[in-house]
Amino acid sequence: MAEIQTDCRTSTHAEPCREIDPGSVIPVVDEIITQYRSTRGALIPVLQSVQNLLGYLPKEILTHISRELSIPYSEVAGVVTFYSFFSTTPRGKHIIRVCLGTACYVRGGKEVLQALTRELKIKVGQTTDDHQFSLEIGRCFGACGLAPVVMIDEDVHQRVKPNAIGLLLAAYRDDDDQDRGGSDEKA
Amino acid sequence: MAIKNYILICGGTACESSRADDIYKNLIAECASQGVSDDVQIVKTGCFGFCEQGPIVKILPEDSFYVQVKPEDAKELVSEHIVKGREVTRLLYDKNKSKKHAKVEDIQFYQKQFRIVLRNCGFINPENIDEYIAREGYAALEKALFNMTPDDVIGELKTAGIRGRGGAGFPTWMKWNFTKQVENDTKYVVCNADEGDPGAYMDRSTLEGDPHSILEAMTIAGYTCGARQGYIYIRAEYPLAIKRLEIAMQQARDYGLLGEDILGSGFSFDIEIRLGAGAFVCGEETALLASIEGERGMPRPRPPFPAVKGLWGQPTVINNVETWANIPMIILKGGDWFSKIGTEDSKGTKVFALTGKIRNSGLVEVPMGTTLREIIFDIGGGIANDKEFKAVQTGGPSGGVITKADLDTPIDYGSLMGLGSMMGSGGMIVMDEDDCIVDVTKFYLGFSVDESCGKCSPCRIGGRSLYNILDKITKGEGEMEDLEQMKSIGQAMKKASLCGLGQTAPNPILSTIHYFEDEYLAHIKDKRCPAGKCKELISFNILADKCIGCTACARKCPVGAITGERRQLHRIDPELCIKCGVCLETCKFGAIYVR
Numbered sequence A: 001m002a003e004i005q006t007d008c009r010t011s012t013h014a015e016p017c018r019e020i021d022p023g024s025v026i027p028v029v030d031e032i033i034t035q036y037r038s039t040r041g042a043l044i045p046v047l048q049s050v051q052n053l054l055g056y057l058p059k060e061i062l063t064h065i066s067r068e069l070s071i072p073y074s075e076v077a078g079v080v081t082f083y084s085f086f087s088t089t090p091r092g093k094h095i096i097r098v099c100l101g102t103a104c105y106v107r108g109g110k111e112v113l114q115a116l117t118r119e120l121k122i123k124v125g126q127t128t129d130d131h132q133f134s135l136e137i138g139r140c141f142g143a144c145g146l147a148p149v150v151m152i153d154e155d156v157h158q159r160v161k162p163n164a165i166g167l168l169l170a171a172y173r174d175d176d177d178q179d180r181g182g183s184d185e186k187a
Numbered sequence B: 001m002a003i004k005n006y007i008l009i010c011g012g013t014a015c016e017s018s019r020a021d022d023i024y025k026n027l028i029a030e031c032a033s034q035g036v037s038d039d040v041q042i043v044k045t046g047c048f049g050f051c052e053q054g055p056i057v058k059i060l061p062e063d064s065f066y067v068q069v070k071p072e073d074a075k076e077l078v079s080e081h082i083v084k085g086r087e088v089t090r091l092l093y094d095k096n097k098s099k100k101h102a103k104v105e106d107i108q109f110y111q112k113q114f115r116i117v118l119r120n121c122g123f124i125n126p127e128n129i130d131e132y133i134a135r136e137g138y139a140a141l142e143k144a145l146f147n148m149t150p151d152d153v154i155g156e157l158k159t160a161g162i163r164g165r166g167g168a169g170f171p172t173w174m175k176w177n178f179t180k181q182v183e184n185d186t187k188y189v190v191c192n193a194d195e196g197d198p199g200a201y202m203d204r205s206t207l208e209g210d211p212h213s214i215l216e217a218m219t220i221a222g223y224t225c226g227a228r229q230g231y232i233y234i235r236a237e238y239p240l241a242i243k244r245l246e247i248a249m250q251q252a253r254d255y256g257l258l259g260e261d262i263l264g265s266g267f268s269f270d271i272e273i274r275l276g277a278g279a280f281v282c283g284e285e286t287a288l289l290a291s292i293e294g295e296r297g298m299p300r301p302r303p304p305f306p307a308v309k310g311l312w313g314q315p316t317v318i319n320n321v322e323t324w325a326n327i328p329m330i331i332l333k334g335g336d337w338f339s340k341i342g343t344e345d346s347k348g349t350k351v352f353a354l355t356g357k358i359r360n361s362g363l364v365e366v367p368m369g370t371t372l373r374e375i376i377f378d379i380g381g382g383i384a385n386d387k388e389f390k391a392v393q394t395g396g397p398s399g400g401v402i403t404k405a406d407l408d409t410p411i412d413y414g415s416l417m418g419l420g421s422m423m424g425s426g427g428m429i430v431m432d433e434d435d436c437i438v439d440v441t442k443f444y445l446g447f448s449v450d451e452s453c454g455k456c457s458p459c460r461i462g463g464r465s466l467y468n469i470l471d472k473i474t475k476g477e478g479e480m481e482d483l484e485q486m487k488s489i490g491q492a493m494k495k496a497s498l499c500g501l502g503q504t505a506p507n508p509i510l511s512t513i514h515y516f517e518d519e520y521l522a523h524i525k526d527k528r529c530p531a532g533k534c535k536e537l538i539s540f541n542i543l544a545d546k547c548i549g550c551t552a553c554a555r556k557c558p559v560g561a562i563t564g565e566r567r568q569l570h571r572i573d574p575e576l577c578i579k580c581g582v583c584l585e586t587c588k589f590g591a592i593y594v595r
């Protein structure tokens, strides 16, 4: 099974976060579909794998999947809109997910989210104009003991303080490959 | 050469994100460079539960419990503890104790705990099947396959009296029995690892720390009920748990413990993993099955129950991760043993994720019947920062609050119901005096509204109306009629909603109106938020006698609402202030106060 990745940096395509040319990726999409041919209820796993690869699900690709799996397009679109993980628009280079699980909420997760919307000048679900960041919310990453928690790509940042958000983002901007691994912000 | 020391490093998500992996790598490198690699075995285990103090490193046989370890500490741990045999006191949990070691048993956090579900978490390397087997792993499967009939297994579960840990508390033996009794060629076994309660991570830690126990239990259910295929439906947000399950499944297949002709018994069973795609309602069993079938995860009316007509219309046993984790122990040690733990109404133990304003956040497993006071004050160490305890929420967005007056209630399914809350899956959120009850209730309602699938109108429309009323109240626009109206909408939703989400979504409101009516009244009548949380009802101010004019707050304020010369009293412009609280967090002199 494909690794789960919310981070498009690790994807095989050069600029996966921008618009992609659907025609050029059909062969890899077909490869994924072949892999799931014998699986019952294959639609969701196929969509997950394709999104992992491309970063999002362009409409042309959804029509293609619908044809190949013989599932009406309306049904495919229904599934895509139902599950919050699927996105039909390109997302930023870095996905920021602010935990709004209960533990993080009572330990100031909402304030962290507000600081992020202020700093990035986008709302939840949006992507910055420079395609650097998309902002999303999460519901508990299982690190409640160290709340509030923000996940950027695969890194978990703990005990995040609203007034230190700028610093946190700076490490990701422009992607110079410096070490910024999950860290304990209180240090 | 014989192994002299074992170093166990917590590899749970919380510690992992605090660079447990770097600690692991550094320890290996240090052991090599200091020439002791052959004397030491270094193991990355599942969650120790004591997340607040992570990352945690335990060294055996001394049982030294090191907390808040940093990657840089590896060198000293090896040179002092391993080479010279001297504990590194500065990293021990209990530095002040006169005793030489802070042994695990001495730590209060663990004293009242009793571990069945988490029996292997923190003891074995979850990526190595041999370590599971060394701790009686797969012995229950062997016993079931060769020494027990399917009816014996069900009888044992019945004697044990175990009830489902996913929320509803339905007796497990009955479910299995329903499925077993249906004459059908195709049946399924499903593990519900969707763990939707926001603020709870018991299932995640179990899967990360002891994945084989789930595989073993599901295989036993397959044998008992006559199923050959199992599914684990797990949240995509749990990449580490998914990875460890995949490794475990491969190892079990290699050992002949999963797949064709298990242990030569003639019985075949295999498991497939399916990932969730970010919909809370998919934790509800019928929605979960719809999702595995590749459809939108909308609940279906019950009956028929999945046990009779489930996945692709076939009889399906579906249980929660924690329920599964209990099964091998029940088979191995017997239903009698299990039924002696806990209370009349609820047998065994329960794992809770203790979080919020608690000193020792973490995972705790206690016998049913333990009181909330023991969990919060003895195990959890009380409220963080010496604040006043206000309430604890159990059952997540489906549950309710429990106040100081009821802290001595023994926890079981029945008594929590009696208090207007519920067991739920095990989230336990502690709130202190700084938490506004109305605000937290609005948070829960917001969650339920976001996650409603919209299939039935009581939930879709009722939930939205409840949220809007709460929103109005937190903005100081509430009226007295609102309380009655919320109660009547809530009652209607409870009766008419199709699934548990809509039926339980009003619970936080009904419970908080009951226990904290005065706090609602303060918002409605006095337009005041006693906890100082609701933005529209508070203002930020500067205390003249505390402000030294350091300018720190003025520099941090994102909207330039704070003015003042250096060394002069500063002032906040209420017109500009967006009440973000950054100044409060920044001021080192306690000069900012909220009114």
Ligand SMILES: Cc1cc2nc3c(=O)[nH]c(=O)nc-3n(C[C@H](O)[C@H](O)[C@H](O)COP(=O)(O)O)c2cc1C
Binding pocket: B163, B164, B165, B166, B167, B168, B169, B170, B172, B192, B193, B194, B195, B196, B197, B280, B281, B282, B283, B284, B285, B286, B318, B319, B320, B321, B323, B324, B425, B499, B500, B501
């Ligand atoms: C809205 C909703 C969400 C649920 N979420 C979960 C969940 O995340 N995990 C879980 O095990 N059960 C969840 N349940 C309960 C399941 O429907 C079902 O009762 C459970 O999987 C049965 O397993 P058990 O008998 O072992 O508890 C949820 C129920 C509802 C109504």
Ligand code: SF4
Binding pocket: B281, B298, B299, B451, B452, B453, B454, B455, B456, B457, B459, B460, B497, B498, B499, B500, B501, B502, B503
């Ligand atoms: S109660 Fe809510 S979540 Fe459940 S089926 Fe109805 S709309 Fe969907």
Ligand code: FES
Binding pocket: A099, A100, A101, A102, A103, A104, A105, A139, A140, A141, A142, A143, A144, A147, A148, A149, B198, B199, B200
């Ligand atoms: S609530 Fe945020 S990590 Fe659990």
